[in-house]
Amino acid sequence: MNISEYKGVMVFAEQRDGEIQKVSLELLGEGRRLADELKTDLTAIFLGHDIRNKANELVYYGADKVVVADHEILKTYMTEPYTKTMTKMVNEYKPDIILVGATAFGRDLAPRVSARVATGLTADCTSLEVDKDTSLLLMTRPAFGGNIMATIICPDHRPQMSTVRAGVMLKLERDESRKGEIVDYSISLSSDDKRVEILEIVNEEKTKANIEDANILVSGGRGVGKKENFDILEKLAHEFKGLVSGSRATVDAGWVDRSQQVGQTGTTVRPDLYFACGISGAIQHLAGMEESEFIIAINKNAEAPIFDVADLGIVGDLHKVIPAVIEELKKAKKEA
Amino acid sequence: MNIIVCIKQVPDTNEVRLDPKTGTLIREGVPSIINPDDKSGLEAALVLKDKIGAKVTVLTMGPPQADLALREALAMGADRAILLTDRAFAGSDTLATSSVLASAIREMDYDLIIAGRQAIDGDTAQVGPQIAEHLDIAQISYVEELELVDKALVIKRAFEGGYFKIKAQMPCLITTLTEMNTPRYMSVSGIFDAYREKEVEKWTSENITINKETIGLNGSPTKVKKSFTKGVKAAGKKYEVDHKEAAKIIIENLKEKYII
Numbered sequence: 079m080n081i082s083e084y085k086g087v088m089v090f091a092e093q094r095d096g097e098i099q100k101v102s103l104e105l106l107g108e109g110r111r112l113a114d115e116l117k118t119d120l121t122a123i124f125l126g127h128d129i130r131n132k133a134n135e136l137v138y139y140g141a142d143k144v145v146v147a148d149h150e151i152l153k154t155y156m157t158e159p160y161t162k163t164m165t166k167m168v169n170e171y172k173p174d175i176i177l178v179g180a181t182a183f184g185r186d187l188a189p190r191v192s193a194r195v196a197t198g199l200t201a202d203c204t205s206l207e208v209d210k211d212t213s214l215l216l217m218t219r220p221a222f223g224g225n226i227m228a229t230i231i232c233p234d235h236r237p238q239m240s241t242v243r244a245g246v247m248l249k250l251e252r253d254e255s256r257k258g259e260i261v262d263y264s265i266s267l268s269s270d271d272k273r274v275e276i277l278e279i280v281n282e283e284k285t286k287a288n289i290e291d292a293n294i295l296v297s298g299g300r301g302v303g304k305k306e307n308f309d310i311l312e313k314l315a316h317e318f319k320g321l322v323s324g325s326r327a328t329v330d331a332g333w334v335d336r337s338q339q340v341g342q343t344g345t346t347v348r349p350d351l352y353f354a355c356g357i358s359g360a361i362q363h364l365a366g367m368e369e370s371e372f373i374i375a376i377n378k379n380a381e382a383p384i385f386d387v388a389d390l391g392i393v394g395d396l397h398k399v400i401p402a403v404i405e406e407l408k409k410a411k412k413e414a
Numbered sequence: 415m416n417i418i419v420c421i422k423q424v425p426d427t428n429e430v431r432l433d434p435k436t437g438t439l440i441r442e443g444v445p446s447i448i449n450p451d452d453k454s455g456l457e458a459a460l461v462l463k464d465k466i467g468a469k470v471t472v473l474t475m476g477p478p479q480a481d482l483a484l485r486e487a488l489a490m491g492a493d494r495a496i497l498l499t500d501r502a503f504a505g506s507d508t509l510a511t512s513s514v515l516a517s518a519i520r521e522m523d524y525d526l527i528i529a530g531r532q533a534i535d536g537d538t539a540q541v542g543p544q545i546a547e548h549l550d551i552a553q554i555s556y557v558e559e560l561e562l563v564d565k566a567l568v569i570k571r572a573f574e575g576g577y578f579k580i581k582a583q584m585p586c587l588i589t590t591l592t593e594m595n596t597p598r599y600m601s602v603s604g605i606f607d608a609y610r611e612k613e614v615e616k617w618t619s620e621n622i623t624i625n626k627e628t629i630g631l632n633g634s635p636t637k638v639k640k641s642f643t644k645g646v647k648a649a650g651k652k653y654e655v656d657h658k659e660a661a662k663i664i665i666e667n668l669k670e671k672y673i674i
Contacts, residue, residue: 157543157553182573186555189540193509193547198635201508201538216639222535223427228641235635273552274586277568278579294673318674336593337575342537351673362427372671373650374664380654390667391652392660402661410665410674 084236087113088173090164091122091136091144092184094155096129100290101179101244103139108206108247109177110140112215115208118174121145123167123263125160127153130262137258140250144260145171151267155183158273161190163265168195173237175215177206180241188241198232199239204246204346215240224342224365245290245346246369287321289338294320294351297340297367298328301356301377301396305333310400311355317407323347325363341366355396359384376400415468415584417459418519419492420529420545421452423476423483427534448483451530455590457597458560459528460491466562469493471522475503475514481614488608489600500618505631508536512544514629517622519549526567527587531556542589554580555589 087109092099106122113120122141124133126148133144145167151159160183168176168191178184180202192199200217207216209231215238217230232238289295296315298308308322315322324334326341340347342362352370357363359375359382367373368387375388376396385391392399425444448456462468472487474480475498484495498518506514519527527549529542539555546553558577559570571578572591582588600608619626627633653663668674 157555161547182556185539186543186553189508189538189543190547190553192540193512193544196509196635198507198509199540200636201536201540221537221641222425222430223537225427225430226641226643229639230636231639232636274554274580274582276578277581279576280579281576351668351671361430372667372673374667376660380652385652388652389650390664391650392664393652393654394657394660398657399660402657403664406661406665407674410669414674 079234079236081234081236084172084174086119086121086171086173087116087175087177088121088123088168088171088237089141090176090178090184090187091124092155092179092181093124093126093129093132096126096132098132098135099179099181100249101181101184101242102136103249104244104247105177105179105242106136106140107249108242109175110250112175112206112208113142116174116213119143121171121173123147123164125152125163130260133260134258135252137260138252138254138256140256142258144258145263146260147263147265149265149267151269151271154276154279155187156272156274156276157186157190159267159271160187161194162267162271164191165194166265167263168237176237176239178239178241180243184241188239192239195237197235197237197239198230199241200230200232201241203240203242206240206242214238220342220365224362243346245348289321289323289340289347290345292321292347293349294318295323295340295347295349295370296320296353296355297323297325297357298334298355299325299357299363300327300331301358302328302333303356303397305331307397308333310397314353314400314404317404318351320349320351325357325360354384354388355400357384358382359387415462415466415525416471416523417462417468417526417528418471418473418522418524419452419456419459419487420515420527420541421456421472421474421483421487422449422530422533423447423474423480424449424533424535446479446482448486449530449533449535450592451532451590453530453597454592454594455528455530455588456487456490456492457595458590459526460598461595462526462562463491463493471496473515473518474498475506475511484614485608486600488612488614489604490598491601491604495612495614496617497614498617498622502619502626502630505634506629507634507636508538508540509544509636510629510634512541512548513624513633514622515541516545516548517624518617519545521622525584527551527585529587529589531589531591539589542587546587549585549587552582552586553588554582554586557588557590558594560588560590560594
């Protein structure tokens with residue numbers, strides 16, 4: 079393998095129902111930063127059907143070039159047609175770095191592509207840096223349930239591939255004055271390439287707000303006690319125009335939905351304000367929320383590890399403190 | 415029907431604690447378990463065995479002590495257990511691991527291969543899809559439900575905010591989620607069989623056909639440059655006051671931060 083042939087940063091721009099996924103915009107922001115540092119170009123690859131009119135969006139968010147594969151068979155994510163198309167693009171464009179969002183589809187596609195082109199893949203990265211001496215990509219990720227961080231390199235194979243967690247990287251401001259090249263990529267696919275058949279697509283939570291996008295989260299843990307007690311958290315969230323989320327324990331207990339789970343095995347969030355109510359602060363939970371701007375912890379146990387990451391800690395009974403906070407908040411709103 | 419279930423023995427990461435002073439991992443006393451997603455995959459295989467009499471083989475790559483995980487799988491009802499253990503495999507990343515497992519699978523008959531979606535120690539979710547690629551068969555990951563309908567599999571495949579219903583012909587590989595089922599316990603007679611009647615076959619790199627340059631630390635494209643525990647962030651202020659006072663402090667802080 080001639081490593082010097084591989085140049086540029088490539089981002090897999092994931093769409094669902096024609097809608098570009100937020101994590102892909104975040105990756106364009108991060109990819110832009112890496113490309114500038116390496117003095118190279120940022121290419122977005124965009125697979126789908128009837129999506130060409132959206133390719134400009136990827137330029138507005140940082141891409142120098144968008145390679146669009148528009149095909150009926152690529153409308154909905156399927157492993158083999160996507161792998162075949164992406165592998166062909168990788169072999170032709172020979173990128174130095176490839177970033178894929180660590181979604182339920184990105185984590186299906188990236189390993190398959192990595193095995194097909196026989197290169198390394200680092201999963202669920204939370205930080206990417208360029209090594210000043212070697213120009214290698216330093217891919218840092220949590221492991222061991224978030225207990226340790228590991229920095230991974232891929233020294234002798236190309237491309238250097240990484241999936242990246244949603245909600246960790248920062249997207250750029252949308253800028254319509256940004257210029258880029260749109261390339262129509264032709265790919266021949268037949269229904270034989272599908273290998274499996276999608277009988278039905280069910281979207282369950284389209285109407286539900288996404289905790290990843292919330293500016294303010296009121297999160298509950300085991301200390302909330304029971305499902306009904308989440309009502310008071312809902313009230314507080316409502317006053318802040320925020321959303322309710324929960325720790326893994328509350329999801330396992332059936333108190334909140336899995337889509338509301340914050341943590342290593344759930345969603346990574348970084349809201350402006352994070353209330354941790356009755357959450358002890360298991361490492362796997364902290365891994366999903368410690369980047370929040372301001373963290374308030376309310377917990378009976380003064381020794382709870384959540385207080386180590388909280389900006390403001392209240393040792394007390396959340397069932398008393400939260401109603402008092404709601405009352406004070408209403409007062410403050412009246413005064414304002 | 416031949417089912418191969420790939421399992422991994424992992425430390426129970428829920429039981430791992432950090433030393434608050436040094437910030438290092440406390441590894442002592444952490445129990446080893448069958449990775450939860452894999453255990454649900456095994457349960458799904460055993461359900462098919464109960465229904466149609468499938469033959470279930472469990473396969474793992476690991477150190478000699480992974481024997482324990484395989485014995486547990488046998489005691490739950492698996493028919494055959496294979497432990498791939500060799501110094502040559504040590505240090506394998508996901509791609510090298512998948513090459514070893516795929517080479518072992520090529521030595522057997524199979525209709526369905528099941529792997530857990532991801533292991534709780536590595537959380538990569540890569541080995542399953544990479545095995546499928548090496549074997550050039552279809553993969554369906556994030557499986558929540560599995561049904562056998564007229565020799566085809568009908569599968570509920572989860573994604574963020576929904577699911578696909580997918581029909582797949584065999585041979586294929588699926589990766590399973592813990593949400594799928596509640597794995598059965600080992601039975602007393604199963605435990606007896608697992609230690610007295612059944613055996614765990616030990617395979618080394620001599621039992622499989624594989625390019626030695628693609629396995630172990632040297633055959634792995636990715637390398638760990640360093641690992642570290644996250645620096646402890648300076649803790650903020652902590653108040654132990656009555657709830658009314660606490661509420662006032664919270665609101666004052668939020669005003670200062672211009673959040674309200």
